[in-house]
Amino acid sequence: MKLAWIDLRGLDEPLAVAEEAAHVGAHGLLSDDPAVLGALPPSVKRVGMAADGGDPAALAEVADVVVVDHRHAPARRDDDSGVFVRVDDHASLDVACDSAGRPGWTLIDFTDPTKIPLEIVLAAADGTQGRTVTLVHDLEEAQIVVGVLERGSDGVLFAPRGVGETTELMSLLQVATPKIDMSPLEVAAITHVGLGDRVCVDTCSHLGPDEGILVGSYAGGMVLVSSETHPLPYMPTRPFRVNAGALHSYTLGPENRTRYLSELGSGSELLAVRTNGETRRVVVGRAKIETRPLLRIEARSASGTAVDLLVQDDWHVRVLGPEAEVRNVTDLKPGDELAGATLTDPRHVGYAVREFLLEK
Known part of the structure; x- marks a missing residue:
């Protein structure tokens, strides 16, 4: 998870926001007031901001990290040291690149609304011991900053307008997605079922050769349907696309x-x-929905969970095996193994629920 520093300066009720931030797991609380920092719980990193007028000596008595203007940066830096850089021209960008590659913290305020300067800083600091925290002005910008160059800034400094926004930020920064317990599925039957509507899902990402999306007719189990990353005759590859299945099918999203x-x-x-x-x-x-002939794949997990998938009845539609083998759906036969996952709870409007539900 990315780091979240919460800026308490200028708030009418800084300690109320601080209490919320500590409760939802914010990593740092920033202030230029030693009295505010001294009242904060020890469970969060107390960041003293001396770059905009705070007293470094007074802040050092209560803060875990003291941030100073880059022109006053100590010769030797460590995890207790922070440097502030406002990037508004080429010279200050060079300073930020140099600072971000050194040990300790670099807090950066980019005045350019594009993210090109941030990309340059992250590239310059790649593989170094430095840690960057980028000042953001709203939640939308925070989401962008943590994804720049796929890895993003180590953290963000956000100034909430009041209680509630820190909780939203922490939810947004939960960028990690869970690892799924994959299960080999054994094909039980293949049936040609005639015409129906199928969905091609075109993503905004380049999908890998062992990557796809989980799709199934039942919420209890799904098959890993391959992207069109692998070469096909008569047409170019489309590594962003998954020819996923019939339009009634489930697929798995975040949360x-x-x-x-x-x-x-x-x-x-x-x-x-x-x-x-x-x-x-x-x-x-x-998402492209078109009428095509459909093929039904019936499979079972080792525990006996029934898994059902309807896909376009066409050779170029592919699913993946447990070892990332690429299998054309029209070549499948009983006994073949597929990569898939079984889910324990039934679903209501997409959410896992604990109730009786039979799908067949």
Whole structure:
């Protein structure tokens, strides 16, 4: 998870915001007032801001980290040292790049609304011991900053307007996605079922050769459907696309919530899943629904869970095996093994619920 520093300066009720921040797991609380820092709980990092007029000596008595203007940076820096840089031209960008590569903390305020300067700083600091915290002005900017160059800034400094916004920020920064316990599924039967509507999911990401999305007719189990990353005859590869399945099917999104393929559209979020169970969020750029012949795949897990999938009845639609083998759906036969996952709880509007539910 990315670091969250909360700026308490200028708030009418800084200690109320601090209490909320500590409760929801914020990593640092920043102030230029030694009295405020001294009243903070020891469970959070107390950051003293001396770069904009605070007294470094007074702050050092109560703060875990004291941030000073880069022009007053100590010759030797460690985890107790922080440097502030406002990047508004090429010279200050060079300073930020140099500082971000050194041990300790670099707090940066980028005046350029684009994220090009941040990309340059992150590239310059890649592989070093330095840690960067980027000042953000709202929650939308925070989400962008943590994803720049795929790894993003180590953390953000956010100034909430009051109680509540820190909770929103911490929820947003939960960028890690869970690893899924993948299960080999054995094909039990293959049936040609005639025409139906199927969904191609075009993501905004380049999917890997062992990566796809989980799809199934039942919420209790899903098959890992491959992206069109692998070469096909007569057409170019489309590594962003998953020819996923019939429009009634479930797929898995963030926060362990299922979505119907029919619900997906531009801007929707899904989990891309690898055969080893690693996941990441991907954004849907487009969903294409077209009428095609359909093929039904019936499978079972080792524990006996029934898994059902309807896909386009076409050779170029592929699913993955447990070892990332690429299997054309029209070549499947009983006894073949597929990569998949079984989910323990039934679903209501996508959420896991504890109630009786039979799907067949």
